[in-house]
Amino acid sequence: MKSIATFLILILAMVGVSAASAQSQPDATSHAHHPAAADQPQMDVPAETETAVAVAERFSDALSKGDLKTVEELLAPDVLILESGGAERSREEYLGHHAISDAKFLKGTHRQLLRRRARTAGDLVWIGSESELHAEKDGKPLVLLSTETMVLRQTPDGWRIAHIHWSSRPKR
Template identity: 65%
Template sequence: MNTKTMTRSLLLAAFIAPFSLLAFAQTKPDAHAQHAKPGAAASAMDVPQDALPAVEIVDQFGKALASGDLKTVGDLLDPAVLILESGGAERSRDEYLGHHAIADAAFLKGAHQQIKRRIARISGETTWVGTESELHATKDGKATTTLSTETMVLNRTPQGWRIVHIHWSSRTKR
């Protein structure tokens, strides 16, 4: 191996190592709970008392979206919210409300959400809420169940908690 290649390899290893160690240190045996035995921790809530007001905003957002109340949805979003879903991004409240929110509301209109797990953490003026759920809906006349994961980040503002970031991921349950 020549000196240039060895230097690049060492630099790359030095760059990647801290991230690998961090991921290893944070991984627990049950880190991929979706592969756990059926019935294991079917409904787990880990929400500290001081995070409850932010979690209530997350719930209000979900209910407003499912009922098609896009005014309330908009009121709960920060104007500069970043929403990531399925490899796409919407970079503002107005962009989301003008496009994807309409389709999300239509999908959720007849759906039933069953929260399986929720964790929230608060640090100062910021709270993040992670939710794993099942969405039961009808699509093209057939019952379907979607496994959904959602992360919302909220900041405390003079108007109360506002959602500044959402990341959604989902797949059809087998």
């Protein structure tokens, strides 16, 4: 009985913390989706993450240029890529499926980085990026709001991408 009471107290405490946290969060109308100066992304990238962030940028640049050799080099063999409810569970699976279509789409796309945050934890760095992708679809301009999370792992060969999660939606 004592353990049930302790459990209930913990649950109530967590609900109270969640409610207090939710109240302190800005509402959707006050949430800014773009930095004040469109040409200056908001960056929160500590010095200890800069080398990993440079690898993530190199990967994005290579993919947009169709340089699949560099894409392959920067992905860990066991990379997990999640996008649009789907998963690719290895470098070979990604290179054999979506990498080609991703490169084709990105080739004609301009990416405008809006925000980036990076943090380190041991031999891992995670990077969260928000961007606008400017493209054309059926001859008409298309602007997508895109989010990307990458986790990079330090290896004997340098930083390698162990996980990517991409999400996007049309800008209203």
